Amino acid sequence: MKAWIEKGGYLNARGRKWLSQLRVEQVRRILVIRQCAFGDMMATRPFLVELRRFFPQAHITLSTVSKYQYAVPDDLVDEVHVLDGEGALRSQWRSLHSHSDVDVLFDLADTARSRLLTLCTPARVKLGFPYRRIFNRLLFDVGILRSDFHYEAEVLLDFLKIMGHKPQYPLEFDMPRHRRVLAKPRIVYFPYAAVAEKSLSQQSWSRLIGQAAIEFPDYQHVLLEGSKREESGDFLHDVVAQHDNVVVQDRMGLESLAHWMASSSVLVSGDTGVRNLALATHTPTLGIFFMTVPFRYWPRYENCHDAVFHRDGQVPGTTDILQGLQELLIRVYPERAAPRQLAPGEA
Known part of the structure; x- marks a missing residue:
């Protein structure tokens, strides 16, 4: 598969190799990290809808934190993981290392906790959009530029556009629809x-x-x-x-x-x-x-x-x-x- 990216982001050798060999039917486990409040959870829904369309056979886990439980789109994923950031150190350590054998990791949060979870989770490829570019080389194989001038829900879809995916427009949120x-x-x-x-x-x-x-x-x-x-x-x-x-x-x-x-x-x-x-x-x-x-x-x-x-x-x-x-x-x-x-x- 072609890596559909030119100068609009970061792509290392491992990311390019993974994209060139990508077979969607072989992707079994996906981890999506999204630690955010109500509004940003709403903006995440089109990404999860399109992620399911692109990887229909994958088990999708959404990782968040206890502070942000309202409006978690649990109807669009197979599992919700709540990162323990306030319990005993042993509990927090287990929470950080609770994922293994992940094919694809998406860090859609860019927080200290999300970066730590990204670092501790073994995955075949890791994608994110950090505000500080140094984290591209430290954490990710594919990095997306995060724009302040486009609707947040559309920016998230850039992760799938790199793989050649064609999102639906208008965006599909899988919510009651205005007529x-x-x-x-x-x-x-x-x-x-x-x-x-x-x-x-x-x-x-x-x-x-x-x-x-x-x-x-x-x-x-x-x-x-x-x-x-x-x-x-x-x-x-x-x-x-x-x-x-x-x-x-x-x-x-x-x-x-x-x-x-x-x-x-x-x-x-x-x-x-x-x-x-x-x-x-x-x-x-x-x-x-x-x-x-x-x-x-x-x-x-x-x-x-x-x-x-x-x-x-x-x-x-x-x-x-x-x-x-x-x-x-x-x-x-x-x-x-x-x-x-x-x-x-x-x-």
């Missing part, structure tokens, strides 16, 4: 983020949702509560009281949330795990960015996703977001009436 003709007139807002500074203030969200309720009267406007206690919708109490088309949706389990999100018209949020879930269900999204590089979380293979950000990094205002929402709704649902009703005299 535009069946979408309810519901705009969802998720105003939280793992790092508070990545999201608008509660005052900004209240102002945005209150104004959107006026300008988009034919839609129900729903603030989705998060799983943490502090991710409550109580701050929106006054807006809910003023507008019949504004409600707060209680937190939901992952499976229920996926189906509910897929039946919504659009999600408005910052860089959050919930936005990644919306991307995984192909639900239209309007992302709000001012700290995170937007391109890494903005799929361009579908026309139903957009991003609001300023080139100078300023925080987008209510007017910017409402304009982006109007343009997205018109583009995605052209059969619906003009969605926005501006106040008299407003441009």
Whole structure:
């Protein structure tokens, strides 16, 4: 098999030899290391779907850590390994050396623990995308350049493209799928983020949702509560009281949330795990960015996703977001009436 790589990564002699002799039916055991939170777990799903397509006979193990158990895609792998990083030293040592006779190892994490597991696991070939290139020579046979300017889920697929694999587009997440003709007139807002500074203030969200309720009267406007206690919708109490088309949706389990999100018209949020879930269900999204590089979380293979950000990094205002929402709704649902009703005299 040809190694489909030129100058876009690292390839040593062992990696080139392995690729030249690769027979997919001979690959029996694959270890995928992915130690990440909710959103990045969602972005991992297309890689696992395509990995199964490319190596249909292989036993696939996904290795993570105890901190990141929510949304682990256990439905797409044969086994989940949780790396013990907090137990007794003997237990941690066993956990690091629990894998043997691995044909292919993918390190999709690039953390200290993932590198240690990569080092301790014997494998015929090891692939990764370390931020520091020195780890290519120390740990990997094939190294991929990790881009901040392409959607994370697509970057992961580069590991399989080196082998000549043709991924499906739009990407397949094996999740409930949004159908535009069946979408309810519901705009969802998720105003939280793992790092508070990545999201608008509660005052900004209240102002945005209150104004959107006026300008988009034919839609129900729903603030989705998060799983943490502090991710409550109580701050929106006054807006809910003023507008019949504004409600707060209680937190939901992952499976229920996926189906509910897929039946919504659009999600408005910052860089959050919930936005990644919306991307995984192909639900239209309007992302709000001012700290995170937007391109890494903005799929361009579908026309139903957009991003609001300023080139100078300023925080987008209510007017910017409402304009982006109007343009997205018109583009995605052209059969619906003009969605926005501006106040008299407003441009």
